[in-house]
Amino acid sequence: MEVTNHSGRQSRLIEALSTRERARVTEFLEPVELESRDVLESEGDPIRCAVFPANAVTSTLMELPEGDTVEVGLMGAEGVVGLPLLYGQRIANATVIVQIPGHGLRIPADVFAREVVEHGGEFYRLLLRHANMFSAMVAQGAACNASHGVDQRLARWILQVHDRVGTPQFPLTHEFIALMLGVRRASVSEAASRLRQAGAIDYRIGAVRVTGRAELEAAACGCYAVMRRFSDNIFTDDSLGGAAKPHA
């Protein structure tokens, strides 16, 4: 099948593979439309598929015991949803939803377990690198939540989404952003208004548009650059571990 979707973006994880490994893996991939707020996995439930977003963006959510939900990580073309499968686990340890709709590819969980995890090799090693860097991003985000204000975090977050969507405008409501950042909706509206005054973004109901990338970067905390480096690290060669496959 054709791996490239019609927006031109494809999974960087698939793109980074050698011709031979990509040919082997492509056989198991099927295209998937990712609709806004689709639940790709739900904490405590079995994982059905490993999903490789192309131009879609997903949110990894923690549900706090009192019922609030906070985003602890996001993924786009650099990521795979269904990380526990890499450790031989079939039960989701987080809830992952689609934040920005788009396309992706998926592999059913049992095929993934056999052809990626058990098989081992190049693809599996790359996915482990992603798992490691995603973990580092979660750590950075956790620290960011503790130390940075809503304005900085909102700017950081829009930059991260912008990087992954590849278009200047994307569908988002203040309500949804508030849910993601774990703050009140009014705080998001105030922060968004300041970013608009700075010329960084514009928005109307249900959509955000990046109008000044430099202004947005100036408004974000340094966590943006750190997390950007982590996601780029997935694709730089630092893999001398020789992980073949995990113990079943």
Next chain:
Amino acid sequence: MVGGGATAKRSGVTPLLRNDLAGAASASLPPNDLLQRIRPAERSRLLGFLELVPVDAGTALCTSETDLRYVWFPHDAVASTVVPMPEGEAVDVGLLGPEALVGTDPLYGGRRSATTVVVQIAGHAGRMDADDFRREVVVRNGEPYGVFLRFAAAYQRMMAQLGACNARHALLQRLARLLLMLDDRRAPKAIDITHDRLADMLAARRASITEAANALRHSGALEYRRGHIAIRDRRPLLAASCACYPVVARLVSRAEPAGGGRRNRFAKPRKAVERWK
């Protein structure tokens, strides 16, 4: 506290007896529980590569974006994953004690450490050369690799929980949660830690920590004198803590039996939460 990386490592760590982990010298030390989960034959093979060393508070066991030299197995030391903020402070996002290994990057094929882990409470840890670890655990790909990878996944889940907690919960709740987590990882009841360090760990001002700690002291939860915090009663701490505590406590439970509890570990937290509410 973070910048000192390599120097701190050298000055803070003095090798004790080589290979004495299985011997009489370690009889008074509590074991590393992660190693205990591995079948005896595999475990004693790994122990042959471990060296027991004392580690001081403030020592960086691994440093972000730096080559990883050792993988560590804490016995009675407690460390935390510390994220240096671009402005210069650092925030703690996870705690590692006898239930843990420090330096998970080789499990993922990484040569460099993605995160910084700093000792918060001095003690002892077994250390294994990172090359030995790659060869004996990762390449060999036996039982320990699976056990360690699953720990790494549970630890990542813990950091995610604490990230959400940091975004939402009040300082008093988070301080109570942190003290319970420290208490879980430390056999003696006195926790050797200052308000300054607690303030660092929670990204709070020292004055706010003192205020919150006083409230906990008045509830009978703890007493403190010159850098030592003694937990007198866990019940008021449990009452003051956010419900994230039982969630993270279960994730890296020291009591979890080898091989079991997979479904439990990632089950929804509601039941446990209701118990503490």
